Amino acid sequence: MSVDSVFSHKIWQEEELSRMIEGGVPYPMLSDAGGKVGKLYGVYDEDAGVNIRGRFIIDPDGIIRAMEVLTPPVGRNVAELIRQVQAYQHVRETGEVMPSGWQPGKPTLKPGPNLAGKVWKVWKPEKIS
Amino acid sequence: MGEELEVGCARPIGGPVKSSSDEDKQTKEKEIIKMSVQVGKKAPDFQAPAFHEGKMKQIKLSDYLGKWVLLCFYPGDFTFV
Numbered sequence: 001m002s003v004d005s006v007f008s009h010k011i012w013q014e015e016e017l018s019r020m021i022e023g024g025v026p027y028p029m030l031s032d033a034g035g036k037v038g039k040l041y042g043v044y045d046e047d048a049g050v051n052i053r054g055r056f057i058i059d060p061d062g063i064i065r066a067m068e069v070l071t072p073p074v075g076r077n078v079a080e081l082i083r084q085v086q087a088y089q090h091v092r093e094t095g096e097v098m099p100s101g102w103q104p105g106k107p108t109l110k111p112g113p114n115l116a117g118k119v120w121k122v123w124k125p126e127k128i129s
Numbered sequence: 130m131g132e133e134l135e136v137g138c139a140r141p142i143g144g145p146v147k148s149s150s151d152e153d154k155q156t157k158e159k160e161i162i163k164m165s166v167q168v169g170k171k172a173p174d175f176q177a178p179a180f181h182e183g184k185m186k187q188i189k190l191s192d193y194l195g196k197w198v199l200l201c202f203y204p205g206d207f208t209f210v
Contacts, residue, residue: 001177004206005140009180012206028131028181028188032202036144037175041166043202051202058172058198062191067168075210076201085197 001030003050057085101126131186143177
């Protein structure tokens, strides 16, 4: 979603995006003239008149599970975004929680009185090289 | 998903979706719509025109209840990042 018109989205999709991704981007490209929705989500920059890079993961009940807001010069990390979606889907299905650095397939934690003070037995922090 | 829009010269618009009980207060609140998002809280509903699968449509967030939604804002088409 940006403040551009749907016509601008159409041309961007046809002229550029479809040459980067086969068939173009598959999701709806939303237009937010005047930044009304951006203001509602706290990502509208009044001085520049545009929405900044905000992204929100919204669950099937309409609850915001995660958000990330970046200033314009730095792009997003799609792998991290997908990891977060998978983690929130996993907790929704199982009630298990994901320790820091969790990746799909890696051990999860089952919170409860028995785990208090014993996380060190089942999980070690990642080493960052 | 989303209702197809007729394409004319008037630019289609979107904005927050309010419940009817909000309508009396609407004029006063118009000036003071503020950031109201927080993790763990309901995502504020909105509708907005969209380009999708070659068509112009009106998209409403609440039509996507029951699905995971990724809502992404960005500064503009044809920007570089």
